[in-house]
Amino acid sequence: MRRRASSEPRTAITHSTTVRVRFDECDPLGIVWHGNYIRYFEDGREAFGREHGISYLSQQEQGYASPIVRMECDHQLPLKYGDVATINVWFCDSPAAKMIFEYEVMDPQGKVACTGRSVQVFVFTGGDLALTAPEKFLEWKRKMGLLNG
Amino acid sequence: MRRRASSEPRTAITHSTTVRVRFDECDPLGIVWHGNYIRYFEDGREAFGREHGISYLSQQEQGYASPIVRMECDHQLPLKYGDVATINVWFCDSPAAKMIFEYEVMDPQGKVACTGRSVQVFVFTGGDLALTAPEKFLEWKRKMGLLNG
């Protein structure tokens, strides 16, 4: 993955989870179909959310959603049926009203199969874009040491 | 597919549609993964609904949903990536508060790849089972000549 400008640096807030590659996630070439890595990223991001207290579910309860507005994915090595892959997720800090994550999917030998990056914005339940981050998210950032005050 | 008892006979109300097999719907054996036929059945049932005026969407507007409670699928020949398959759907008449469809997926050579049968019940928006069919559905059956009165 192309390295980002320093305005949205990867933080030390991270989480790892594993996923077992399903038979139906592999294509006629015998490898994981490229679009399925988006699922693995989501598996990683949700596990991160459960670990660090910032999950989809809790957000919907608080009157907003956080749709993904940009996704990037770089494929380096294929995963195969039955592989148990490790998904590493990092929270990237941004001054904007955004949530940014970076991803790394490792094959069973510990080699990088795929990296990625997602950008989420905040929208109110009605669908309008939130121009400032929700208070709960700011609280979370304070708790994680990413914001003062 | 095992033939059904005559209490839920296949009617002459039918519809055909086509679907092109996607690359990611095929598995490492190079053929459509068995679970993906459920999608093709749904493609066929929805095309039937659009043709005959009994779609998912219109049902949700009328305060009820019609979840699938039973699905059967018999696989006879594989479909491959790039195949354009034909999906034939028949409405099966039942005296009960149910919607029953039978399916036939044909390969490009006109051979039967897969047959199936689904059973749907009616539930109110709150989730409770409707013990009698919704009036709109009975109206539809009258219009199609399946009910008198």
Add this chain to the structure above:
Amino acid sequence: MRRRASSEPRTAITHSTTVRVRFDECDPLGIVWHGNYIRYFEDGREAFGREHGISYLSQQEQGYASPIVRMECDHQLPLKYGDVATINVWFCDSPAAKMIFEYEVMDPQGKVACTGRSVQVFVFTGGDLALTAPEKFLEWKRKMGLLNG
């Protein structure tokens, strides 16, 4: 699920695994889309295969495959996003050259969400149907106490 005739009885050879419901496996009604239970059945069957030494992978190495020729699925209660479901799988004994499994998917409260049954036959790598079960499968049945000799 309708109970089967006794010629293919459920054995005591069973396995349980769990699966976490993904966000993208749920539909606009907020529940697992019915076709996705076929994946959970496969998750269960593969975990069974790893536990009891009869997996897809090892079969492909031995020159045959075991495609699913029939699938039945009965839906009783919905699963929702984030649910951790339990999948119970039983091997059903058949005198024919078939592998038959029964499935039970339990919701987090231990209620039955869905049951199912799959029938697999054996085909040689070239695609021809095997009229007798492969020796490796008979060996496995002997090891599990399902065959004498």
Add this chain to the structure above:
Amino acid sequence: MRRRASSEPRTAITHSTTVRVRFDECDPLGIVWHGNYIRYFEDGREAFGREHGISYLSQQEQGYASPIVRMECDHQLPLKYGDVATINVWFCDSPAAKMIFEYEVMDPQGKVACTGRSVQVFVFTGGDLALTAPEKFLEWKRKMGLLNG
């Protein structure tokens, strides 16, 4: 989508196709799950390939594959169940041994729902990266007026 540097400009070689949004492609928010746009891109790219004579299938016959090594996706508006979306695909010219496509998914009102960009490289059947583009691809570029000679 961020505009690209001029070394890989969008050409006038383009194709449009349509896709009907499936029920199971929508998530509990009632909109297409973000990862499913990768499928729509593939639908568009394959329709492009059939139209312009450069499909997956024909490539595999010629001893190489063209795996996707990078994918970008920018989400602007949601698609909903039942929408018939239009997928526009452009071939982008690159001096490197790569195939680059840009995508635009339009909602039924003609507004941009999503844009994207994919990069494919060429690998030989054995898996090794091809450092020069296959002759068939160069022939195709000549035929399309993108290469002299």
